[in-house]
Amino acid sequence: MSESEQMTMMANQMELGKQQMELERKTAGMVRAAKQADGLAEQLQELKVERDEERATALAISASMTRQYKAMQDDLNRKVADMAQAEVQLRDELARAREDVTLATMSSEKALEAKDVELAELRAQQEQMAAEFADMLKSTLDQMSRRIDVGGGADVPAEDAVGDAALSGKLEAFSLGFAVS
Numbered sequence: 001m002s003e004s005e006q007m008t009m010m011a012n013q014m015e016l017g018k019q020q021m022e023l024e025r026k027t028a029g030m031v032r033a034a035k036q037a038d039g040l041a042e043q044l045q046e047l048k049v050e051r052d053e054e055r056a057t058a059l060a061i062s063a064s065m066t067r068q069y070k071a072m073q074d075d076l077n078r079k080v081a082d083m084a085q086a087e088v089q090l091r092d093e094l095a096r097a098r099e100d101v102t103l104a105t106m107s108s109e110k111a112l113e114a115k116d117v118e119l120a121e122l123r124a125q126q127e128q129m130a131a132e133f134a135d136m137l138k139s140t141l142d143q144m145s146r147r148i149d150v151g152g153g154a155d156v157p158a159e160d161a162v163g164d165a166a167l168s169g170k171l172e173a174f175s176l177g178f179a180v181s
Contacts, residue, residue, distance in 0.1 A: 001009070
């Protein structure tokens, strides 16, 4: 081997050594990159698991809130329906009470009118009886005064005796509890 061959060989060996070192360096970089890739893959897997757990938790919370909202809405709708029904019942009761008050008022007014009519009739009857009693009293006083004038009433004319009987009948008709004798 000649020297130039040796030099070429040495240069080739040096080149080979450089390439081997470069290969080792690249291999080490690839090993590090593979380890990093494995680490990142694990992190990615952990993040996916965490994301799935968060989604499941969010879905569970959403489902729970939806159930609670629906329950509250159903409860509120039931309360509104109950209140509406109570309002209808109260309005019916109020209408019946107003009708009862109207009927009672009309009945009271009719009874009051009837009592007023009865009271007017009784007052008219009282005035008539008072006038008739005044007439009878005047007649009686007139007869008594004639008897006193005539001499003590021993000889009472026949027409006065008939007047006394008619006067006694009128007094008994009024049921005043006494009769003129």
